[in-house]
Amino acid sequence: MTLTLTVHRGTRQIGGVCIEIAHPDGERLILDAGRPLDAPEGATGLLPASLDRSRPATVLISHPHQDHWGLVEELPADWPIWTGSGSAKLIAVTADITRHPLTRTFQTWHSRSKPFAIGPFTIAPILTDHSAFDAYMLLVEGAGKRVLYTGDFRRHRQPVPLHHGDQLQPGGNLCHHGSSGDTGLDQLPLPVCQ
Numbered sequence: 001m002t003l004t005l006t007v008h009r010g011t012r013q014i015g016g017v018c019i020e021i022a023h024p025d026g027e028r029l030i031l032d033a034g035r036p037l038d039a040p041e042g043a044t045g046l047l048p049a050s051l052d053r054s055r056p057a058t059v060l061i062s063h064p065h066q067d068h069w070g071l072v073e074e075l076p077a078d079w080p081i082w083t084g085s086g087s088a089k090l091i092a093v094t095a096d097i098t099r100h101p102l103t104r105t106f107q108t109w110h111s112r113s114k115p116f117a118i119g120p121f122t123i124a125p126i127l128t129d130h131s132a133f134d135a136y137m138l139l140v141e142g143a144g145k146r147v148l149y150t151g152d153f154r155r156h157r158q159p160v161p162l163h164h165g166d167q168l169q170p171g172g173n174l175c176h177h178g179s180s181g182d183t184g185l186d187q188l189p190l191p192v193c194q
């Protein structure tokens, strides 16, 4: 019994990211609920059809770019949504200035948050460098597996230390989705989702 990782959208395009991690006990995390960059203005009903909205899930938003959070209003109302504290503020401001104020609220972590539990998962937010303020990689642990979701990142400066001295262990999985720009991503080891 292991984690099941489903990329609902994001492997063949930049943005519109939506990834599901399911624990063998049935609990689920959704990593990002991004609006596709090519979606027409005002279009709705854009969540991936493959995403089962009839069962509970918790959503984690990696950073405040709309191609990673822009569909949160379409998520089931009883699904908790988490993001960084700065991201939550910036997302709310963005929604206001684009005249689509959010009805959803966020639960938040901050840049020095220790790993925290959501059901059977442990989440470690890792502040990273990106063109968006308060952007995070998310290290998810559950069922004896570790999955690193990089979100979007760039390597324009010295790497940000991993959370509180944590190190990726051999056997951990690196899962990259989203735009990395000119990051030298191909120099990173094994960008594989399992």
Ligand SMILES: [Zn+2]
Residues within 6 Å of the ligand: 063, 065, 068, 130, 132, 152
């Ligand atoms: Zn981004």
